[in-house]
Amino acid sequence: MSEKHERVVAALELREPDRVPTMDLISEFSTINKILGSKPSVASKLFANPRMGWLLDRVLPYTKNLDIADWEISRFAYHATAAMAELGYDSAWVNYLPVFRYLSSTRVEDIYGRYFDIAFDRVGNLSTPMYRGGLISSQEDWKAWDKRAILRLPERAYRTYKRIQKDFGDKIFIFGIFSFGLFENTWQPMGFERFVVALRKEKEFVRRVIRFHADLQCMGIEAMADAGLPGVLFGDDLAYRSGPILSPRTLEEFYGDAYRRITETAHRLGMKIIMHSCGNTSSLLEWFCDCGFDGVHPLEPTAGMDLASVKQAVGDRICLVGNIDITHILVDATREEVFEAVRQAIKDAGAGGGYILAPDHSHPDMSVERLRWMLEAVERYGRYPLNLEE
Amino acid sequence: MEEYLEKVKEAVANLELDEVTPLLKEGLEAGIGAVDLLGAMSQGMVKVGELFEKEEYFLADLVLAGEMMKEGLKVLEPHLTETGVEKKGTVVLCTVKGDIHDIGKNLVGTMLTSSGFKVVDLGVDVSEDKVVEAVRSHSAGAVGLSVLLTTMVNSIGDVVSALKSAGLRDQVKIAIGGACTTQELADRMGVDAVGKDAVEAVRIFSSWFN
Amino acid sequence: MSVRHERVLAALELKEPDRVPTMDLMLEYANIYEILGKRPLPLGFLYSNPYAVRVMDWVFPRLNQSFGVDYSMNAFTYDRTAASVKMGYDSAWVIHVPIYRFFDTKRAYDIYGRAYDVTLDGKGNLGTPMYREGLISNPDDWRAWDKRDILRMPEKNNRAYRRVQRDFGDRLFIFGSFSGGLFEITWQCMGFQRYSVAVRKERKFVESMIRFYTDLYCLMLEAMADAGLPGVLYTDDLAYRSGPMFNPRTYEELFGDSYRRITETAHALGMKIAIHSCGNVYQLLEWFCDCGFDGVHALEPTAGMELARVKELVGKRICLMGNIDVTHVLVDATREEVFAAVRQSIMDAGKGGGYILAPTNSHGGMSVQRLRWMLEAVEKHGRYLLEEDFN
Numbered sequence: 001m002s003e004k005h006e007r008v009v010a011a012l013e014l015r016e017p018d019r020v021p022t023m024d025l026i027s028e029f030s031t032i033n034k035i036l037g038s039k040p041s042v043a044s045k046l047f048a049n050p051r052m053g054w055l056l057d058r059v060l061p062y063t064k065n066l067d068i069a070d071w072e073i074s075r076f077a078y079h080a081t082a083a084m085a086e087l088g089y090d091s092a093w094v095n096y097l098p099v100f101r102y103l104s105s106t107r108v109e110d111i112y113g114r115y116f117d118i119a120f121d122r123v124g125n126l127s128t129p130m131y132r133g134g135l136i137s138s139q140e141d142w143k144a145w146d147k148r149a150i151l152r153l154p155e156r157a158y159r160t161y162k163r164i165q166k167d168f169g170d171k172i173f174i175f176g177i178f179s180f181g182l183f184e185n186t187w188q189p190m191g192f193e194r195f196v197v198a199l200r201k202e203k204e205f206v207r208r209v210i211r212f213h214a215d216l217q218c219m220g221i222e223a224m225a226d227a228g229l230p231g232v233l234f235g236d237d238l239a240y241r242s243g244p245i246l247s248p249r250t251l252e253e254f255y256g257d258a259y260r261r262i263t264e265t266a267h268r269l270g271m272k273i274i275m276h277s278c279g280n281t282s283s284l285l286e287w288f289c290d291c292g293f294d295g296v297h298p299l300e301p302t303a304g305m306d307l308a309s310v311k312q313a314v315g316d317r318i319c320l321v322g323n324i325d326i327t328h329i330l331v332d333a334t335r336e337e338v339f340e341a342v343r344q345a346i347k348d349a350g351a352g353g354g355y356i357l358a359p360d361h362s363h364p365d366m367s368v369e370r371l372r373w374m375l376e377a378v379e380r381y382g383r384y385p386l387n388l389e390e
Numbered sequence: 391m392e393e394y395l396e397k398v399k400e401a402v403a404n405l406e407l408d409e410v411t412p413l414l415k416e417g418l419e420a421g422i423g424a425v426d427l428l429g430a431m432s433q434g435m436v437k438v439g440e441l442f443e444k445e446e447y448f449l450a451d452l453v454l455a456g457e458m459m460k461e462g463l464k465v466l467e468p469h470l471t472e473t474g475v476e477k478k479g480t481v482v483l484c485t486v487k488g489d490i491h492d493i494g495k496n497l498v499g500t501m502l503t504s505s506g507f508k509v510v511d512l513g514v515d516v517s518e519d520k521v522v523e524a525v526r527s528h529s530a531g532a533v534g535l536s537v538l539l540t541t542m543v544n545s546i547g548d549v550v551s552a553l554k555s556a557g558l559r560d561q562v563k564i565a566i567g568g569a570c571t572t573q574e575l576a577d578r579m580g581v582d583a584v585g586k587d588a589v590e591a592v593r594i595f596s597s598w599f600n
Numbered sequence: 601m602s603v604r605h606e607r608v609l610a611a612l613e614l615k616e617p618d619r620v621p622t623m624d625l626m627l628e629y630a631n632i633y634e635i636l637g638k639r640p641l642p643l644g645f646l647y648s649n650p651y652a653v654r655v656m657d658w659v660f661p662r663l664n665q666s667f668g669v670d671y672s673m674n675a676f677t678y679d680r681t682a683a684s685v686k687m688g689y690d691s692a693w694v695i696h697v698p699i700y701r702f703f704d705t706k707r708a709y710d711i712y713g714r715a716y717d718v719t720l721d722g723k724g725n726l727g728t729p730m731y732r733e734g735l736i737s738n739p740d741d742w743r744a745w746d747k748r749d750i751l752r753m754p755e756k757n758n759r760a761y762r763r764v765q766r767d768f769g770d771r772l773f774i775f776g777s778f779s780g781g782l783f784e785i786t787w788q789c790m791g792f793q794r795y796s797v798a799v800r801k802e803r804k805f806v807e808s809m810i811r812f813y814t815d816l817y818c819l820m821l822e823a824m825a826d827a828g829l830p831g832v833l834y835t836d837d838l839a840y841r842s843g844p845m846f847n848p849r850t851y852e853e854l855f856g857d858s859y860r861r862i863t864e865t866a867h868a869l870g871m872k873i874a875i876h877s878c879g880n881v882y883q884l885l886e887w888f889c890d891c892g893f894d895g896v897h898a899l900e901p902t903a904g905m906e907l908a909r910v911k912e913l914v915g916k917r918i919c920l921m922g923n924i925d926v927t928h929v930l931v932d933a934t935r936e937e938v939f940a941a942v943r944q945s946i947m948d949a950g951k952g953g954g955y956i957l958a959p960t961n962s963h964g965g966m967s968v969q970r971l972r973w974m975l976e977a978v979e980k981h982g983r984y985l986l987e988e989d990f991n
Contacts, residue, residue: 117490117515130490132514147826148755151819155751192493196454200407211868212822219754219819222812226747240449240494241569242586247448268811279569283445302570327540327570365541 004090005230008173008356012272012294012319016353020346020382022375023175023297023321023358024084025093025233029076029125030364031371035083040125043072048124053105060104067149070098072126074160081168087368088375091173091356093233093276093297096160097180098153100129109135111149112180113189121364134189139205142189150216153178154223161227169228175274176224181236182258183251185213199250206254214258218265225269232266232273234293239279241303248283256291263292274321278361279303285310289317298322298360307348311355320349321356330359330370338370342377347388357382391422395430402434402458403441405451410458414465424469428504431462435504439589452588453493456500463503477508479599480530482521484512486537486545494568495536497588505592507599518545518552525558532598533562534591535581538569546579563598567591604690605830608773608956612831612872612894612919616953620946620982621690622975623775623897623921623958626680626966629725634968635683644724647705657704665701666749673698674760681764684772688975691773691956693833693876696760699749699779700729709735711749712779713789721964734791739805750816753779754823761827769828775874776824781836782813782855783846799850806854814858818865825869832866832873833897839879841903848883856891863892874921878961879903885914895919900960902927907948911955920949921956930959930970938970942977950982957982 003018010017026032033039046052077096084092099110108116108129113136116129136142157178165174179185186209187195198206221232238244238251246254266273274295275288280303281296288296296314299305299322307323324330329341342357349355357378359366381388394417401409410431417427438455441447447455481502485495492514499509510528512520521533533553535546546566553559564581576584582598585591601609603618610617626632633640646652677696684692699710708716708729713736716729736742761776768774780788786809787795798806824832838844838851846854866873874895875888880903881896888896896914899905899922907923914920924930929941942957949955957978959966 132490143826143828147823148758151755151758151823152752154819155748155755158747158751192450193453193457193496196450197407197457199450200405200454208869211865212826215815215818215822215865218815219751222815223747223751226743226812228743243445243448245449247451250448250450265811265815269808302572363539363541 002170004171005173008091009230009272011353011356012274014316014319014352014354016384018384020350020378020384021090021173021356022378023091023093023356024087024089024371025095025359025362026080026083027095027362028121028127028364028366030121030123030127031362031366031368032076032079032083033125034368035086036079038079040123041072041075043069044120044125047102047105047118047126048120056102056105060102064101064103064109067098069100069102070156073098073100074156077160078164078167081164081172081174085168085171087371089172091175091231093175093177093274094161094164096157096164096176096178098156098160099149099179111147112185113141113145123364125364127364131188134191134194136189137191137194139202142205142209153216154219157220158223158227161224161229165228169230173231174229175231175233175272176227176229177233177235178220178224179213179216181234181238182210182213182217182255183236183238183246186210199246199254210254210258214261217258217262221262221265221269221271225266225271230271232271233276233297234262234273235276237279238277238284239281239303241279243280243282244284245279248287251284252287256287259291263294267292274319280305282310282313285314285318289314293318295319295321295356297358300360301325302327302360307345311349311351315349315354319354319356322358322360323349324357324359324374326360326363326366330366330374332367333370335373338373339377339380342374343381343388346378346381346386350382350386353384391426394420394422395426398427398430399434399437402431402455402462403437405438405447405454405458407454407458410462411465414462418465418469424466428462428466428470431459432504432506435459435501439501439592442587442589449587452501453497456497456504459500459504478506478596479532480508480510480528481532481534481595482510482512482524482528482530483534484516484521484536485514486535486542486549487515487517488542488545489537489539490514491536491538491568494538494588495534498534498536498567498585498591501588501592502595505596507595518549521549522552522556522558525553525562526556530562532595533564534595535564535566536568537566537571540570543570543575543579546575546581550580565591565594602770604771605773608691608831609872611953611956612874614916614919614952614954616984618984620950620978620984621773621956622978623956624684624687624689624692624971625959625962626683626692627695627728627962628721628964628966629676629727630721630723630964631962631966631968631971632676632679632683633725635686636679638679640723640725642724643726644720644722647718647720653705660702660704666698669700670698670756674763677760678764678767681768681772681774685768687971689772691775691831693775693777694761694764695777695779696757697777697779698756698760699753707732710779711753712785713741713745714785723964725964727964731788734787734789734794736789737791737794739802739808742805742809753816754819757820758823758827761824761829765828769830773831774829775831775833775872776827776829777833777835778817778820781834781838781875782810782817782858783836783838783851785813786810796846799846799854810854810858814861817862821862821865821869821871825866825871829871831871833876834862834873834893835876837879838877838884839881839903841879843880844883845879848887851884852887856887859891859893867892874919876922880905882910882913885910885918889914889917893918895921895956897921897958898960899923901925902960907945911949911951915949915954919954919956922958922960923949924957924959924974926959926961926963926966930966930974932967933970935973938973939977939980942974943981946978946981950984953984 007017119127275293567585607617719727721727876897
């Protein structure tokens with residue numbers, strides 16, 4: 001096991017490593033390209049070119065089942081890993097989500113029945129599509145929905161991650177993810193208003209959809225384990241900035257068993273699993289521990305998450321991951337501010353291990369320079385035994 | 391009648407999804423005024439808001455209550471226009487340019503409607519010109535801007551300056567809300583208030599129109 | 601719901617249907633072609649021609665065979681279902697196993713790591729390949745084994761079953777199927793000797809394989825349920841002629857949780873699930889019930905399974921399926937013998953419902969004429985309310 005692996009595993013097992021490990025989740029082409037010195041991809045150029053719109057609108061509807069986006073998406077995953085290894089992170093959350101179907105120059109659908117707007121960053125790269133609504137409004141729709149592409153996800157994940165693990169597995173601890181979370185995948189294809197009604201009136205329907213995704217998740221985790229990945233990132237946004245979207249009781253009622261099955265599957269395969277939920281998750285932290293997750297990310301300061309009190313509350317049960325702000329610190333802060341933010345985070349959560357320093361999220365306007373400063377600061381303040389003096 | 395209205399209020403407050411519509415229909419048939427029934431529902435909604443603030447109800451419950459309000463309004467609306475209800479005021483709502491998240495904005499819209507406001511919902515990804523136009527044509531007294539994406543916060547400033555240059559800034563109050571909004575951002579952008587959730591939004595807008 | 605569906609469901613739920621339902625397990629080209637009146641591909645001719653064999657031996661290892669295998673297996677699954685409908689069965693075990701790959705004209709392997717001898721049925725068709733040995737003998741082999749084809753099975757199942765369910769689902773209760781049970785698939789890819797050692801010494805390794813396939817089968821169940829199938833026949837040969845191959849306690853340790861998870865998943869998806877195991881399964885019957893299976897199939901008379909005794913032991917807990925002999929009765933018996941065998945089975949197990957009449961297995965030598973007699977006999981003896989048949 002490499003030094004980086006040991007470091008990450010130690011933190012996840014709540015032991016003290018040689019230094020606070022780092023993780024990133026770069027999921028934007030602009031950041032990757034800046035790090036690797038590459039240019040926007042052909043696909044990005046095609047979509048960004050206003051004259052191509054006419055052509056794309058006529059060609060793309062016929063390619064719905066051709067998975068042409070898969071090539072771009074697996075290339076993206078590979079390059080994202082390369083970029084994070086290049087910057088010197090200890091671990092990386094690598095997104096491989098081959099679910100999108102580009103239907104015109106402006107509209108994207110995915111294999112789960114959601115539709116999106118195509119989005120670009122400022123330099124003309126394709127960015128994460130923006131969710132607009134769902135196409136599945138009833139149990140009949142769900143039954144009739146063609147699930148072949150969904151059922152292929154484990155195989156695709158296996159194929160792509162095997163390649164990534166082979167080339168980068170010794171340089172960086174990889175957390176894989178191949179599908180969206182159970183909560184997101186149940187509400188988004190329906191739309192939120194429809195979903196909250198279904199939660200009351202069509203419990204069996206909702207349960208069935210959850211079961212489907214839980215079974216899919218387990219198989220995907222098997223596939224990723226087989227590809228050699230040491231970790232899983234389970235991303236499911238359960239909260240918004242002031243608290244959980246559903247009551248913790250409802251979450252347990254509908255999702256508890258499925259969550260436990262997923263973490264248990266990962267553990268039986270010898271993998272670590274981190275829960276990612278944006279928003280203010282204070283009232284869910286205990287539940288994450290009970291569900292068996294090894295780590296929790298991102299603990300956003302902008303959503304009111306105070307790292308020191310999280311450490312106090314659950315620091316002895318779960319590894320804390322994240323907490324470096326992406327609205328200001330990693331965008332336009334000074335070097336001193338970045339160093340101070342890192343120092344403060346390590347001070348709040350680093351004692352005794354059990355903390356992995358990472359940004360909260362990823363967006364196209366993040367500054368690579370500041371990511372470098374962040375890593376420098378970890379080298380300076382993150383060595384155990386901790387010495388946080390200036 | 392009081393007892394009956396209490397029942398409607400309780401049904402909304404307890405999120406009894408299937409009870410509200412039949413209750414309203416029965417009430418109308420029994421000769422209870424649509425305005426009174428709407429009032430009872432609004433009171434129920436207030437209670438939902440209180441429970442939400444006590445953290446007994448969650449966002450999903452709030453949205454569910456909103457859906458119940460919509461169902462209820464469908465039943466009551468034909469009767470409401472006949473009697474002509476006075477609106478508290480007009481609010482223009484939208485998600486700013488570049489952003490398309492709408493759950494929060496829709497919820498605020500429903501809650502404001504049920505509290506007696508006239509709501510002009512411009513949808514998502516709305517440019518500053520459209521906001522100006524809507525404020526002018528509806529002579530709105532307030533604007534609510536929703537923004538979730540950190541990268542799109544500057545769109546708020548665009549709306550503010552567009553309203554200024556159209557000479558409408560003094561006539562409207564502006565509130566913002568959404569994942570990336572803070573008091574600091576509100577100050578920087580020159581808006582009047584920031585709300586942390588839909589319940590607070592109703593409180594803010596109500597204070598401006600009283 | 602069609603009459604046939606109701607009939608099969610009633611039996612599986614241990615209620616009395618209008619008549620004893622029937623199930624088909626035909627797995628051989630010869631029978632299918634005979635029933636459908638199709639001409640077989642001249643494969644037998646090709647395989648017996650030395651020049652053709654030489655060409656194929658050169659081509660096979662150099663060819664990506666998945667496309668061809670998929671195509672022919674889809675056709676098989678479809679024809680096979682059509683044949684069951686044409687015969688007038690109430691239900692059928694429909695396999696869809698696009699898993700074989702050929703080293704050459706003599707030897708084949710499958711995507712799970714099992715090696716076979718290629719067989720011909722003597723009538724010019726390929727027979728079910730004969731298992732020879734395993735290709736995975738240790739954890740490293742297992743890790744290195746390319747799993748892409750395995751991971752595509754849920755999607756392939758979904759596609760093929762959706763098609764047969766759409767075209768035949770209203771006339772036939774279709775039981776979908778995996779490519780072998782957890783026990784079979786894990787021992788066969790290692791070989792039995794190696795496996796029996798591994799179960800003792802490398803329990804973790806064996807368990808990790810079982811877990812992998814359990815997760816796979818749960819997703820396959822999702823795929824089948826989504827295709828609209830009402831049932832699944834889970835096939836796992838746990839016994840031989842004189843009893844279970846492993847200690848029943850070991851079975852529980854190794855497979856208990858997985859079996860329960862599989863039946864629970866099937867039930868949550870609204871499907872029925874029956875277990876098929878050849879051999880003498882007396883010692884396992886209670887366990888099958890505890891694991892939540894709705895039915896148990898084969899109950900081979902030639903392995904010493906007496907239907908009346910099984911009915912008495914577990915007839916109140918699980919639906920009995922099968923018991924019609926395929927060594928003599930469905931091969932070369934007289935019409936009277938076939939009728940007598942059917943009558944006897946119905947007398948032994950039919951009372952009050954909870955019995956589905958079916959052959960115990962399928963092989964190339966079975967006679968379509970005798971299968972027809974069997975179905976006729978069920979019409980005659982299997983009607984409920986006709987008390988005289990029982991007397």
